[in-house]
């Protein structure tokens with residue numbers, strides 16, 4: 001689906017865009033089934049590992065998966081999907097034809113307890129040489145206010161990069177005392193399974209726990225223009241970096257832009273995922289809506 005100019009203008013102004021019905025019912029069913037299969041395979045898993053991030057209440061005989069990490073590295077169905085033009089066509093309309101996948105995950109807010117994600121900017125985790133860096137999410141379930149819809153602060157992609165540190169280390173969440181954002185004004189990204197939501201990596205966003213009786217799975221892809229190079233270096237070396245040019249041509253010439261940067265160091269005390277980074281924070285915005293993530 002190619003974007004119309006009005007959609008591009010909306011994105012430029014607000015920093016996010018909903019693109020309904022990106023996945024056909026067949027592709028949606030197939031990827032939901034693959035996700036279910038991977039979640040069920042967490043039975044017997046003792047602790048967080050390279051595939052699973054687990055709720056604190058997870059037990060090997062009663063699995064509670066909070067996130068499937070980098071599904072494209074472990075399961076071919078996800079790699080095939082992320083290279084599909086159904087996904088990359090709308091993205092190309094915003095950052096150009098040459099696209100690299102930086103990372104991916106499936107966040108699973110299980111019915112009744114799925115964990116909140118505190119307010120943050122993805123850019124705080126992985127600043128690049130320019131900010132043609134997008135978060136591209138596909139809803140695997142209908143998403144609404146009851147099951148933990150993502151909230152986005154419209155226009156925040158044009159603002160500063162906020163401090164995501166606590167007690168002298170990166171913590172993956174905004175310092176609530178150090179900004180004057182009115183989170184009650186966040187735009188709620190509700191939609192149907194199969195819809196796409198694209199947002200700029202500098203947008204402030206977060207989501208509450210799932211208190212409904214319906215799960216909320218969000219498949220999230222981090223996509224960049226190929227000439228955006230990560231300032232913290234290549235995590236897995238050059239060959240791997242190259243392998244994830246998912247559309248168009250690669251480039252050895254980073255584009256340098258005057259973008260606000262604050263490096264995510266010293267490393268978070270709890271590593272492994274955003275949920276772990278944010279663990280134990282004293283100020284938690286979503287606590288007032290019921291902590292969740294038990």
Ligand SMILES: O=C(O)CCC(=O)C(=O)O
Pocket residue numbers: 107117122148149150205206207218220274
């Ligand atoms: O799953 C969500 O609602 C939030 C996702 C998110 O912001 C993240 O994982 O960085």
